[in-house]
């Protein structure tokens with residue numbers, strides 16, 4: 017049991033807070049930074065349960081992606097073309113904001129392209145995607161101002177050494193970041209902007225009162241603030257069960273350094289259920305959630321033999337066939353997903369707002385969603 021707070025601790029650290037942001041992922045930190053940018057006099061506090069952020073932002077694959085052709089075709093089967101391109105625009109804008117705010121060098125941004133891989137049995141899908149290269153390039157030019165972004169890349173297949181891959185499409189504007197460096201830079205910027213950050217505090221309950229909102233903690237005491245922004249993504253329902261956010265676990269491995277590795281860029285395999293990229297001479301590989309959707313619909317971290325074996329097979333049989341490659345380490349992260357491929361950015365009452373449900377695109381849209389959350393909070397102060 018944590019001891020009760022001293023009078024000094026209670027009055028100095030956890031009272032008179034203008035805005036408390038719950039969660040220090042990309043969304044929470046960006047929101048806190050933006051609050052101070054817009055209103056430097058505000059006392060902004062970020063509350064994080066982990067020693068480091070403990071969700072998705074320090075555990076993802078670092079794809080700076082805004083949509084592969086098959087993903088956009090899939091999206092288009094569920095919503096209007098306008099909505100699909102609007103989401104692409106938001107992802108592109110979000111990446112631009114992230115890069116502007118932190119700088120490409122600090123986040124390790126490299127535009128090495130993103131490739132979609134197709135197997136022989138996916139020939140019909142490949143052909144459908146290939147048929148959309150030209151029309152999608154015309155649409156995309158309006159959105160991001162670049163020409164001929166999508167390209168057929170079958171000629172590159174032999175050089176990749178991939179086994180069983182018969183179709184390759186390139187998104188030449190897709191980039192990649194160093195996830196760890198990006199989050200460290202964001203954390204550093206938050207400190208520089210005068211955001212107060214407290215780790216190791218889990219909020220267990222929110223209690224809105226007429227003149228303030230109380231954030232009850234696992235330790236047994238409460239913080240008092242004027243406004244609160246919940247940025248807990250895949251864990252949102254623990255605090256707010258009414259929100260339509262489902263947790264979804266993703267398992268990831270990274271190999272030991274691979275001498276002479278030539279592969280560069282981000283790669284999407286099997287309709288995006290698997291993804292891999294190069295990182296400092298290694299391969300990072302993740303996905304496979306579709307193999308066991310029920311078991312993976314969890315906000316508990318962990319790895320399972322079923323998915324680990326599938327990732328290992330993919331690594332040895334398709335990505336680097338015939339190469340001796342060892343896994344350095346495994347981890348998992350928790351996504352927040354829902355019936356719609358859009359975040360929830362909403363004011364729940366006079367004192368409480370939420371910015372959650374980033375899906376698999378939080379690197380891309382997290383900056384915008386954080387900023388919009390901050391602006392929503394300010395509209396209520």
Ligand SMILES: Cc1cc2nc3c(=O)[nH]c(=O)nc-3n(C[C@H](O)[C@H](O)[C@H](O)COP(=O)(O)OP(=O)(O)OC[C@H]3O[C@@H](n4cnc5c(N)ncnc54)[C@H](O)[C@@H]3O)c2cc1C
Nearest residue numbers: 039041042043070071072073076077079219349374378379
């Ligand atoms: C394995 C994996 C790979 C991914 N790859 C990509 C990719 O390549 N490109 C891309 O765009 N996106 C990717 N994503 C998605 C992206 O990482 C997320 O969308 C994004 O990080 C979400 O950011 P967030 O700030 O909303 O949430 P999070 O980063 O999950 O942050 C939420 C924070 O809230 C904290 N928290 C939760 N509950 C409480 C509480 N009660 N009290 C205090 N703190 C609390 C958590 O500890 C956590 O730190 C990937 C995700 C995973 C898991």
